[in-house]
Amino acid sequence: MKIKQLDVAVIGGGTAGLAAYRAAKEATDSVAIIEGGPFGTTCARVGCMPSKLLIAAAENAHQYDKSAAFGVHLGKPEINGKEVMKRVRDERDRFVGFVLESVDGIPESDKIQGYAKFIDSNTLQVGDDLQIQAKRIVIATGSRPSWPAPWNDLGDRLVVNDDVFNWDDLPESVAVFGPGVIGLELGQALHRLGVKVLMFGVGGQVGPLTDPDVMAYAYKTFADEFYLDADAKVSTVRREGDKVYIQYTDKQGVEQEALVDYLVAATGRRPNVDKIGLDQLDIQLDEKGVPLADKYTMQTSIANIFIAGDSSNQIPLLHEAADQGKIAGHNAGVFPDIRAGLRRTPIAAVFSDPQIAMIGESYREIEKRLGSCGCFTTGEVSFENQGRSRVMLINKGLLKVYGENGTGRFLGAEMTGPNAEHLAHLLAWAHQSKMTVAQMLDMPFYHPVIEEGVRTALRDLNSKLHLGPEMTQMCMECGPGC
Numbered sequence: 001m002k003i004k005q006l007d008v009a010v011i012g013g014g015t016a017g018l019a020a021y022r023a024a025k026e027a028t029d030s031v032a033i034i035e036g037g038p039f040g041t042t043c044a045r046v047g048c049m050p051s052k053l054l055i056a057a058a059e060n061a062h063q064y065d066k067s068a069a070f071g072v073h074l075g076k077p078e079i080n081g082k083e084v085m086k087r088v089r090d091e092r093d094r095f096v097g098f099v100l101e102s103v104d105g106i107p108e109s110d111k112i113q114g115y116a117k118f119i120d121s122n123t124l125q126v127g128d129d130l131q132i133q134a135k136r137i138v139i140a141t142g143s144r145p146s147w148p149a150p151w152n153d154l155g156d157r158l159v160v161n162d163d164v165f166n167w168d169d170l171p172e173s174v175a176v177f178g179p180g181v182i183g184l185e186l187g188q189a190l191h192r193l194g195v196k197v198l199m200f201g202v203g204g205q206v207g208p209l210t211d212p213d214v215m216a217y218a219y220k221t222f223a224d225e226f227y228l229d230a231d232a233k234v235s236t237v238r239r240e241g242d243k244v245y246i247q248y249t250d251k252q253g254v255e256q257e258a259l260v261d262y263l264v265a266a267t268g269r270r271p272n273v274d275k276i277g278l279d280q281l282d283i284q285l286d287e288k289g290v291p292l293a294d295k296y297t298m299q300t301s302i303a304n305i306f307i308a309g310d311s312s313n314q315i316p317l318l319h320e321a322a323d324q325g326k327i328a329g330h331n332a333g334v335f336p337d338i339r340a341g342l343r344r345t346p347i348a349a350v351f352s353d354p355q356i357a358m359i360g361e362s363y364r365e366i367e368k369r370l371g372s373c374g375c376f377t378t379g380e381v382s383f384e385n386q387g388r389s390r391v392m393l394i395n396k397g398l399l400k401v402y403g404e405n406g407t408g409r410f411l412g413a414e415m416t417g418p419n420a421e422h423l424a425h426l427l428a429w430a431h432q433s434k435m436t437v438a439q440m441l442d443m444p445f446y447h448p449v450i451e452e453g454v455r456t457a458l459r460d461l462n463s464k465l466h467l468g469p470e471m472t473q474m475c476m477e478c479g480p481g482c
């Protein structure tokens with residue numbers, strides 16, 4: 001058995017692991033990163049980037065549906081599935097290439113290929129013939145898709161996001177299970193690219209939303225475009241030849257049968273911490289078996305072990321993985337003199353159409369914290385009559401903004417609607433700056449822009465907080481349709 005001594009060992013060479021490696025390296029030269037699979041990151045290989053590439057193709061195909069309303073008749077698009085998937089794969093490979101270039105810049109002696117498992121809180125077994133003795137360890141092992149075990153009988157007809165981005169061609173039909181973030185993004189994109197899509201959820205949940213009004217709006221909008229039952233009653237799922245047979249009761253209560261090419265499982269992801277030997281450690285775990293960690297230091301209940309990224313089960317998003325990795329790596333490097341790192345205002349965007357965004361505290365969190373004392377108020381705007389959105393024919397959406405009674409502090413927002421990815425940044429920056437609703441309204445707003453919709457929601461909120469004047473409907477002082 002080969003023994004390697006290190007100050008810091010980072011398990012996992014994804015976004016969080018690479019950030020942790022770099023941060024730890026600033027404090028000590030004795031750092032290594034252990035990767036069990038290929039380098040390249042989930043984001044670039046099978047996550048953020050290929051999903052946005054597929055969506056970009058779908059948005060282009062969708063222009064055809066929209067243009068006639070402007071009097072512009074483009075003709076029915078011919079969608080070449082092979083070309084669509086080739087661009088997705090080629091561009092995906094470019095993004096992976098950029099990551100690999102940066103990994104190439106890491107000295108070979110700092111990179112260890114193999115799957116790591118804890119033997120004790122300072123020792124890792126990597127493969128059969130290497131043991132690493134590390135003073136500090138960062139767990140950055142990411143997450144993987146999870147699905148109900150009986151679906152394994154579908155064999156290669158059961159696919160997850162990783163498989164979709166490797167397709168050579170588009171299939172004719174799919175059933176997407178899980179109208180969460182991945183399900184909505186992939187399912188709607190496939191639908192717009194001409195694939196027949198059935199989408200099934202459980203319990204009525206749509207996307208990551210927690211505000212019931214915004215969720216109901218989003219549900220109706222997506223269900224108007226393709227078959228979506230967010231609280232589906234599916235009685236049979238089985239393989240039939242090269243197809244998947246599905247029996248379900250539709251939203252009208254009628255028994256239906258469908259044969260589709262694939263079942264796309266988008267039923268959530270689980271942190272990769274179940275096979276890394278945590279049972280060898282006396283470490284505190286949450287109800288899902290994930291090590292508990294301080295959100296500001298990323299330190300677990302074992303002082304020399306840190307965790308970052310999707311494996312921490314905190315906020316499974318790319319920028320959070322990078323931030324957490326930096327914090328965990330820095331603290332592993334300077335241990336025991338650890339520091340609280342910067343945690344930014346939460347921001348999340350779903351790249352569906354209309355997009356979905358959440359900023360700051362969610363409605364559910366605010367309701368739990370302030371609901372019983374009646375200490376918060378909600379303002380809202382519908383984008384249906386919002387001027388700029390109507391001009392562009394993207395006038396679908398609802399934005400709800402939440403403010404604290406008395407102080408007028410902006411607490412958070414949930415929305416589905418046009419340009420949500422951009423509006424979310426405005427709102428998140430205001431939230432992180434701890435602005436009040438009145439201060440946000442002091443900021444400039446151009447005309448005619450979609451941001452004027454945000455101003456309407458903030459005015460509504462300020463008025464309901466009894467901090468601003470009554471709302472004037474159809475006010476003309478800032479231009480038509482503001």
Ligand SMILES: Cc1cc2nc3c(=O)[nH]c(=O)nc-3n(C[C@H](O)[C@H](O)[C@H](O)COP(=O)(O)OP(=O)(O)OC[C@H]3O[C@@H](n4cnc5c(N)ncnc54)[C@H](O)[C@@H]3O)c2cc1C
Nearest residue numbers: 012014015016036037042047048116142309310316317318
């Ligand atoms: C389809 C999809 C779309 C997404 N879109 C977005 C988006 O638009 N915006 C956004 O912010 N986020 C998005 N995400 C989420 C984002 O991709 C993740 O939050 C982020 O990539 C997590 O990074 P990570 O470093 O924690 O994990 P990873 O990048 O997965 O890295 C973990 C690494 O650890 C390795 N590993 C695991 N176990 C071991 C072990 N025992 N030993 C050694 N190595 C090990 C793995 O091989 C892997 O390389 C998306 C995710 C998916 C799946």
Ligand SMILES: NC(=O)c1ccc[n+]([C@@H]2O[C@H](COP(=O)([O-])OP(=O)(O)OC[C@H]3O[C@@H](n4cnc5c(N)ncnc54)[C@H](O)[C@@H]3O)[C@@H](O)[C@H]2O)c1
Nearest residue numbers: 177178179180181182200201202205266267268316349350
């Ligand atoms: N745009 C983005 O930022 C982006 C895009 C994709 C993924 N992500 C990240 O990846 C994470 C995982 O995404 P996800 O979509 O897999 O998880 P998710 O938790 O967002 O959605 C899973 C959905 O599946 C449903 N579900 C669970 N079991 C089911 C079953 N048996 N049948 C039908 N539906 C079922 C759940 O109710 C939920 O709606 C997200 O939380 C997000 O952090 C982010």
